[in-house]
Amino acid sequence: MDTTVWLVLGVVAVLIMLASAVVLLVRVFKARKLLVDAGIPLRSKALVWAAVIYTVSPVDLLPDPVYLDDIGFLLVALRSLHSAASAAGVRTGARPENPPLESRPDAVG
Numbered sequence: 001m002d003t004t005v006w007l008v009l010g011v012v013a014v015l016i017m018l019a020s021a022v023v024l025l026v027r028v029f030k031a032r033k034l035l036v037d038a039g040i041p042l043r044s045k046a047l048v049w050a051a052v053i054y055t056v057s058p059v060d061l062l063p064d065p066v067y068l069d070d071i072g073f074l075l076v077a078l079r080s081l082h083s084a085a086s087a088a089g090v091r092t093g094a095r096p097e098n099p100p101l102e103s104r105p106d107a108v109g
Helices: 003-030 032-036 042-056 068-088
Strands: none
Touching: 003 042, 003 068, 042 068
16 A cells, blocks of 8 residues: 555544544533532542543643544543442433323323
């Protein structure tokens, strides 16, 4: 393969990693409702903000064109936040398994 093919593959890989990091960063900011909730431990809240700061900081474990460490840190932070919210009994946006009888279409009323 010549240099242009490698360059195109590298650019595509960087764009995919960058898009993944942006999507995860947006999900972290959408999870701010959980960050405000009093039932979530401070450790989980701090981990989310540390992940955001790490993602935008110039200091990385891997060089900046490789966003795998940023993506991994954001995933760990989101999973930690959602598991802490579930343990605290906070709804994380999932639908209830059994909706109330009045809202079910087969309910007789």
